[in-house]
Amino acid sequence: MRSVFPLVVLLAFLMDGCSKPHPISGTIDLSHGSEWRPKIYLLQPGKWSDVGQSFVARALDSAVVGKDGYFSFSGLPHMENPTLLELAVQKRGVGFANLLENEDPRTDNYVPLVWKTGERITIKASIDEFQASLSMESPSETNKEILRLRDLRLRAFDEYKESSSNVSDADEALLDREGKLLDYQTELMDFANSTEELLAALLAIRWVSPEGDYERVAEFLFAQAQEWGALYPDHPLVQELVLKADKANLPILMGDLMPSLEFPMRSGETLLLGEVLKGEKLLLLDVWASWCAPCRIENRNVLLPLWEKYRPNGFQILAYGLESNEKAWVNAMERDGVDRWLHASHLLGDQNPLMDALRLRTIPANFLLDTEGRVLAKNLHGTQLIHFVDTYMTGPAKE
Structure with missing residues (x-):
């Protein structure tokens, strides 16, 4: 009698293969x-x-x-x-x-x-x-973190949408909208700063800016690259992050010394940054334009009061204009009443040596520099800028 064992074994094998989870x-x-x-x-x-x-x-x-x-x-x-x-x-x-x-x-x-x-x-x-x-x-530990990030992003995005719904679409509200976006991004950045899971952190960094634009959060990107680059130097995704966050690809970072820039002044002379800094306690390098509505509002409502209040104590403003029309530039500063501080421009529009040197693409932008030209803070606007200048100028002298 022929044995049926081989057939039974084959059927069991096939059934096991069919039931095996994918x-x-x-x-x-x-x-x-x-x-x-x-x-x-x-x-x-x-x-x-x-x-x-x-x-x-x-x-x-x-x-x-x-x-x-x-x-x-x-x-x-x-x-x-x-x-x-x-x-x-x-x-x-x-x-x-x-x-x-x-x-x-x-x-x-x-x-x-x-x-x-x-x-x-x-x-x-x-x-x-x-x-x-x-x-x-x-889920695995990494996937748990990814789902936690997803949930955090959902909540932060809902809050962003709700808060942004009350912000006007007018150009004047640009800084308000940017502030709301930064609040949303901060939730994701805090996650990346705290998680121990590499791939979850890399995802969070991408979700901070799906467009890959980290100009306004350059310090965050640089810090993440430094941290993960030290832990996983051979990981190909980390190597790409480190390259993206190379200082040569980022705007000047807080704590860095501003390069020795030349400024073609409204008066016709050319000044080096060191000459402008000499004798000043705090310098605001403000990058603006006559056609930039938020810049014009900040001129009148924030910069002018600060300059009048602290100019006698060593607070100076150097405003660099992204201008191609000298008449429009001068008219704007005169109308805003801000022609009393220092103004410079290459009159080459937004394609100019200063934007290239600082690796900037977005305005309004600003840098607060100490007497050595070190960046103390950057891209502060409205009440944040007022608070920083008030605190710095009324505090003890910085050596």
């Missing part, structure tokens, strides 16, 4: 997803700067979401080390797997996660609020 799987609620394609994609950003960016991540796998909401990925490449990936869903009619939305974390269509070969990740999410709703079953 590396990444889960269920997605499609009940509110009529505009969404019932499909999910697994993407891999090639670089740190690619995280959260459209059309750059490589599609590793895709899976159809069944009518019961279940999906699974099975054809994943071997990944020995924890790797930052992105799950994404797409609306019907979108012809790309790697189109990522970064408009609102409540409705953004992707979720970052970390995976390596041998791990199992099981998720649940609603397709119409994919990033906001996603949860993981027994």
